[in-house]
Amino acid sequence: MSDSETRHIIAISGGKDSSALAIYLREPNRWQKHLGKTEAEPREPLEDVEFVFCDTGTELEETYEYLDRLETKLGKPIERLQADSPPGKTPFDHYLELYGGFLPSANMRWCTRNLKIKPFENYIGDDPVINYVGIRADEDREGYISTKDNITSVFPFREDGLVKEDIYRILEDSGMGRPEYYDWRSRSGCYFCFFQRRSEWVGLKENHPEFFEKAKEYEKVDEETGESFTWSDTESLDELEDPERIEEIKERAEQRRERLKQNMSNRSLMSLYFEDEVRDLEDDGKGCNICHL
Template identity: 25%
Template sequence: MSEVNVISISGGKDSTALSLLSIDRDVPNRIYVFADTGNEHSITYEYLDYLEETLGIEIIRVKADFTKQILRKRNTVKTKWRKEGISLRVIARVLTLLKPTGNPFLDLCIWKGRFPSMKARFCTEFLKEKVIEEQVIEPLIGKYSTIISWQGQRADESASRAKLPEMSAVFGDMETMKGIFNYRPILKWTAEEVFAFHKKHGIRWNPLYEKGMSRVGCMPCVNGNKGELKKIAEQFPEVVERIRQWEEIVSQTSKRESATFFPAVNDPTVKTDDKIFFRTHGINRMIDWAKTSRGGRQHDFLNQEPTDAQVCQSVYAICE
């Protein structure tokens, strides 16, 4: 029984620094893992290939599967919804579309009948934490006495991250170091140090940073700010179109018949008594709003530091 090191990679700068550090230190039994949400930009997939090739490592790709949950929901629609008085027209439409697509992010939203949000951030739990726990960590239990999960959190990202210890036990004993541990080796690093570490090793950072993205992860992230949304719309119209299609699918399979990727209340021109509908208050309207910086729709978050709520609280710190 020995030690195994699980290094979670998002394709962002912090987890790349973790990978470099793990190689520098030559820690034993390294497992590199990427939880694919299905809401990633193609540049990130290409970057993972680049890391594998340049660093000579294998990055295991894992992803969630919500087939069982969606099939269970079909039964609920057939039985419970009818008892609740939902119209046959709605039930028939939902049953036509309520099928797994194979895309984890979309299937999670189809199952839940809504998109995650800053307040209900179930995406991190279902698309990342559980997947890594169930598909990577749990199979290691019993094979290794010490399982160390490397995490890319940095103290200067948020007040809550600043309180985290460098090493903590999920399960086990810190004295003997037998059990499962979270390890945050770059906790005290600044973003500048992280980028400098890439340069020192001659490794490129994810090109998305040069396209104005402050964080790498889902595109878009439910925590994204107005400035990021504007840049996504300008450079990646295909991402906006994909989200528009997802809003259509999730709306058509939800009881409320409407679901928007971003809560419509993020747009300050939306009044509390407005009737919210995905076709009028969905991603296209948010993009229109994101492009404004003056006049009646001004509400510019541009250049604001992310708040604690915007920084992903994933134990694996996969959401930058």
Template identity: 50%
Template sequence: MTAADSEVRHILSLSGGKDSAALAIYLRDRVPDVEYIFHDTDKELPETMDYIARLQAILGKPIIRTTPDKPFEHWLKIYRGMLPSNHRRWCTKMMKLKPFEDYVGDGPVINYVGLRADENRLGYISTKPNIKAVYPFQDDGLVRADIIRILEDSGLGLPPYMDWGRSRSGCYFCFYQQKIEWVRLLETHPEYFKLAQEYEEKTVEFGEQFYWSQNETLRELSRPERVAEIKAHHEAVEAKRKARRRNLPLVQVLAGLEPEDAPHLRDGCLVCSI
């Protein structure tokens, strides 16, 4: 290794999701000098924080916590009450990507990204010229079934928020949540649902109503009759998906293709959701 090579830093951003956690374990013995970092927005689910703590114990080295220089409330005022959405992802930009780039600095960095070989999507990652993104799972042909095996063999397992039906990591008010996930948040963590609702209702102070979930307020979504309607719709969709899955080619079944891999659940910012 040359002197120039020794100056290159190796960094993996953890989201609290299964893929980046599996990649951290995968790299543990392959890249011993990798720096593991987690961008703590103070808006994470308790299950995510528990998962990060357990992963740190398995890795046997600290996971460095970065925090935004300004809290969510500050940026919400700067953006005049405009809640983040898939069209205006200022939360990722200011609370995840900016802390990452500040931590990296201007020196050469290899950034490890946990996109799998069975995924075909782009994400919201840094474009700084000193940062080179690499994709070990794609390079080595690892798919979802491999990621689950890595997590199970390590003793870490899947993120605990998946136990109650949340599909991704990220802040508790993440706008990429499906309506059924908002319902599950309401039922599992009503205190966080209430906080998200309060953020939403305060947006009118800036002269316009913004929504977390498309064009439906969380107050409307939480009505018992609406909750029942969302659950019924979700059950019907899942029944159709399971019926389609029975007709999948064997190679896709062996690859571990699951309902979670449906195209509508692949959206999201990579730094938040993998």
């Protein structure tokens, strides 16, 4: 099959890495020179590329706003993909019903499989595809790797030696900036993602109280067994929002920031995004790779 029949796709998560990748691959040689990546192999600009975003229907408002801005920057639409769901229901609510009201968890990530991966693979079909993934050279993870034979994943940032500071530089110098939710959250994804740290749940309550209340409505107790279904294994959102508990969470988060600040090197660009950097360092590496690139 000829190269012209191969589709080139970048899955955008609404996060910094995949957004920077989309910008980078439009003018890779200019960015290589700008970033001082003199040892990187020259790349042909990606002209005939498709941008896609898998929308669960439960993303943050800031994510949708950032995607709109990114479309303008790229000069090309980002295809919004959604899992099938009945009219009036978000894809998440539809699948929550199919799974008997059982909330997704680290041990049962039905949300990733049904709301992110399936729509993406259905969109691709059986066409040969090169899937460009925004994993950096300073990361020890693989990202989304499809089991379908027709999808080949490549990692331009890793191949060209780009690290986190380069990503910030691309976003800053392109005029794109980073998503506003990084003011209080470390990653893109659903507003109620169970991988959120407690400090991020507090951030959700303070920045989007209406979403926090919606997240609370999903939690329930089985009247027959007394078993609790909550986003966190150790406490409900009702318990977490107690004022004393919130102060405790904030105090511990501040202590972590101070410890991490002492360990950070004095990098001028990173200082602009200190909170982003701290949250990344706090990150335990868990999460759904296709959601958080």
